[in-house]
Amino acid sequence: MSNLTAFILIFFRLLARKNQVHLQVPALTTAQPLPAVDLIIVTHNEDVDLLRKTVNAATFIDYPDKRKLNVVIADDLNRPEVRALARQYHVQYIGMEGNQHAKSGNINHALEHLSAPLFAIFDTDMIPFTGFLTDTVPLFQQNRQLRAEAAAKHQPPVKQLGFVQTPQSFYNADIFQFNLFSEKIVPNEQDFFSRDVNVLNGSNETALFTGSNALFSRAAVDAVGGFPTNTLTEDFQLGSEINMAGYTSLATSKPQSSGITPIDLKGVIKQRKRWARGVIRSCRNLHIFINPKLSFKNRLILINSYLYWWSFLRRIIYMIAPILYALFKVQVVNANFWILMIIWAPGYFLLHYVLKDTSDSIRNERWGEIQETFFAPYLFLPVILETLGIRAKKFKVTDKHVTFSLIDKLYIIPYFLFWLVTLIAIIKFNYGKFGSEILIGSVITFWLLMHFINLSFCLFIAMGRPVYRKTERFSRQVNGQLWVKNGWQPLTTLDTSEGGLSFSLTNPTDLHPGQTLRLRLTPPQSAPIALTGELMRVSDADTKPVYSLQVQLPDRENEDRYLHLIYNGFNDALPQQQDTWVTPFDELYTNVMMRLEKWERQLSRLTRF
Incomplete structure (x- = not known):
């Protein structure tokens, strides 16, 4: 199974290289009829403040004819505050009661009230960028033109495009980046699938739908009877059903939205359990x-997706x-040392060499093993149960708030037990x-030793790390002016957040x-x-002072523009490629030293009293 999944990935990589497949998004043109688009923001019980950021961003999306862009909030709890939010931003509100089919039921109900030939799906926390439609609609225009040309020339018909998936992107560090002090070293764990594997799937015109920030042909979704309601992962199943119905699907590599990913242990594990059960089902x-x-x-592609969940x-x-x-002299492999060196070792190291040679710059295999080890104790049993037909009782939306309690600390137990037994085995053997x-x-x-290192990382992840910042900081360089006694002075922002910003002045004052x-x-x-805002501190930089300001916005209009400035684009403070100069051993050393320093500070405070 392990070799098969590796060979499938290698096969698709080499196939893409051989065929020189690289998706080029053409420019949006008004020479063809511009399709109407319904942009559906799906909400269940998420905070209205979080929903507001997504709705606000949707109103800023670029489209040549804004009359053909209809922003819709689909709320399956009929909340008055969400209806009021829709009125505030002049967008359509579709509420419902008695939803029995989770997200699929909400979307299907909304589609009954809509009729545009294209529609987009966004989760509450997935904030779209202004370029979302200019990066997806042209692919539908191109497909329509190719089908028309093939029909006019009596050539074999070109398949109709069913949907375009843009990458799942996140503006905060995930649990691996944050808890391992790796925010500057490794990309988000989900980037490997969204910006690499799924783009490979799209090169074969069978990209998978990942639940949000995708643009659909309404005809394709209607052809398969709408969003499926017999699974926890309606996204995975819908995309496959669209392909089976004869439609193609593509995946782009440039993020056109950004959301928030959970970083608490319980939230991450519950989310992955749902995904695992859903895909198996x-x-x-x-x-x-x-x-x-x-x-x-x-x-x-589907077999590889299925076998991925068995990797745990x-x-x-x-x-x-x-x-x-x-520890117990139970011989799992009946072979002596020299047989292993002749049979096992060459294949093992050659396979890893090929995987390294064909891998993308987003994640290497060693980091993949660490992440696989982290999820393994909690995912292997749900996969077995779902395979046997023992299903989860209910669906629950992943809570994106960071919550830490005593119960959360208990999640460390499997990692610690495996780590301790492995250490004992190394010493005794x-x-x-x-x-x-x-x-x-x-x-x-x-x-x-390999498992001991992986489990050490898992212990550090499970130990967590204090979260001090209430909102994320984004690298944003924007020109502006500061009012001083003798007039406006030019400035440039360095980074922004909902609560503040930092800037430098062309002429320091x-x-x-x-x-x-x-x-x-x-x-x-x-x-x-x-x-306006209160100046909190002035920091000395290499060339010019850096001024940090606590922000206050005078009215909602300026607040909306400021939120759009912050969230319109990928968070450049987070890496999109792995730093190959930093090895897992470097990271292990960093984590040991950072935590020793923390314990030393705590001990010094205790001894002081």
């Missing part, structure tokens, strides 16, 4: 191994096998051995913390933003 619904409607490539069981087996031999004995046992020691300042920001292609 959807694969059963789709009969991926025997369905005659699936093409060879599409079947491979194989990770448990990988961890237990050397422990069984080291190698104690008293010398020379050739150590060499012959090196394979077992090698695996024990004498400013002191505690002063109230008046600023005017002039973002490109946008109206000016007026704001």
